[in-house]
Amino acid sequence: MSAPTSLAHASGTFLIGGDLPVHRLGYGTMRLVGDGAWGEPADPLEACRVLRRAVELGVTLIDTADAYGPEIAERLIAEALYPYPPGLVIATKGGITRQGPAKTEFVGRAGYLIQCVEMSLRRLKLDRIDLYQLHRIDPRTPLEESLGALKRMQEQGKIRHIGLSEVTPAEIEEAGKIVKVVSVQNRYSLADRRHEETLAYCERQGIGFLPWYPIAGGKLLKPEQPSAQTLAQIAARHRATVAQLSLAWLLQRSPVMLPIPGTSKVAHLEENVAAAGLKLDKEEWAELEKAAQ
Numbered sequence: 080m081s082a083p084t085s086l087a088h089a090s091g092t093f094l095i096g097g098d099l100p101v102h103r104l105g106y107g108t109m110r111l112v113g114d115g116a117w118g119e120p121a122d123p124l125e126a127c128r129v130l131r132r133a134v135e136l137g138v139t140l141i142d143t144a145d146a147y148g149p150e151i152a153e154r155l156i157a158e159a160l161y162p163y164p165p166g167l168v169i170a171t172k173g174g175i176t177r178q179g180p181a182k183t184e185f186v187g188r189a190g191y192l193i194q195c196v197e198m199s200l201r202r203l204k205l206d207r208i209d210l211y212q213l214h215r216i217d218p219r220t221p222l223e224e225s226l227g228a229l230k231r232m233q234e235q236g237k238i239r240h241i242g243l244s245e246v247t248p249a250e251i252e253e254a255g256k257i258v259k260v261v262s263v264q265n266r267y268s269l270a271d272r273r274h275e276e277t278l279a280y281c282e283r284q285g286i287g288f289l290p291w292y293p294i295a296g297g298k299l300l301k302p303e304q305p306s307a308q309t310l311a312q313i314a315a316r317h318r319a320t321v322a323q324l325s326l327a328w329l330l331q332r333s334p335v336m337l338p339i340p341g342t343s344k345v346a347h348l349e350e351n352v353a354a355a356g357l358k359l360d361k362e363e364w365a366e367l368e369k370a371a372q
């Protein structure tokens with residue numbers, strides 16, 4: 080394993096939708112707000128510092144959603160970073176409503192999603208959202224209605240690219256009949272491989288894959304989890320942390336992989352971004368795969 084560098088550009092560049100370059104290691108903002116993605120940050124000044132430090136470290140892909148807070152993560156991004164530096168891509172989402180900490184309901188009605196896009200534009204102080212992701216497919220609303228609404232916003236120049244979240248290959252195919260799908264955001268990590276098929280589909284189609292819970296929501300780092308000892312040993316051998324190993328594994332897993340690790344702390348952000356420079360050799364890769372089984 081080579082020595083870590085501190086800049087996100089070491090993770091390489093991916094062209095979202097074939098024309099929107101981002102450094103592959105990004106940052107996710109869900110952890111900036113209160114527990115259960117509900118309410119104000121425990122430490123608002125640190126939240127602001129995290130966002131600014133991410134940009135300083137070369138992060139060019141920031142993932143957010145109107146459901147984080149709700150509304151609070153988008154507001155914090157604008158407060159900390161507006162006017163935005165050139166090349167910064169803010170990817171937001173709509174389609175999940177929140178009734179309290181960790182309580183959600185999916186809503187994909189056209190009128191609602193159009194309001195979501197308009198309100199995200201207003202909070203983020205943008206004229207156009209570079210990547211707008213349908214946070215969930217609403218089982219009670221025809222997909223044509225939900226994506227038709229986003230397509231209209233795209234035609235009006237309010238959205239540049241459209242992505243999906245928590246979807247199967249069949250759902251991406253269906254969506255692809257209505258809009259061009261450029262990204263998918265599914266739960267995926269070294270410890271959680273339920274979406275291998277979707278990842279393989281994205282790879283074949285050149286669709287960006289944003290794994291959420293990239294360090295298993297922190298569970299991968301807990302000493303009581305089954306592969307903890309092996310992961311810690313491999314990490315220690317290379318003066319890296321388990322969080323860094325799991326991010327390096329993701330980056331090497333696929334060229335379409337765009338991890339968006341979340342944190343509320345500058346120290347963890349710096350550690351996570353440093354993983355962009357970690358390279359695993361074949362033996363280390365095999366050891367990690369075995370340990371995570």
Ligand SMILES: NC(=O)c1ccc[n+]([C@@H]2O[C@H](COP(=O)([O-])OP(=O)(O)OC[C@H]3O[C@@H](n4cnc5c(N)ncnc54)[C@H](OP(=O)(O)O)[C@@H]3O)[C@@H](O)[C@H]2O)c1
Pocket residue numbers: 106107108109110142143214244245264265290291292293294295296297300322323339340341342343344347348350351
């Ligand atoms: N599409 C969806 O449905 C969906 C769902 C969930 C999340 N997301 C997106 O995906 C992003 C990533 O997911 P996530 O934030 O839930 O999961 P994650 O990145 O796997 O884990 C975040 C958790 O790990 C801790 N952590 C982060 N870096 C660490 C480090 N270096 N050392 C020790 N602990 C560390 C964080 O605590 P600290 O704050 O203490 O660092 C936090 O509790 C979110 O921020 C959000 O943008 C999308």
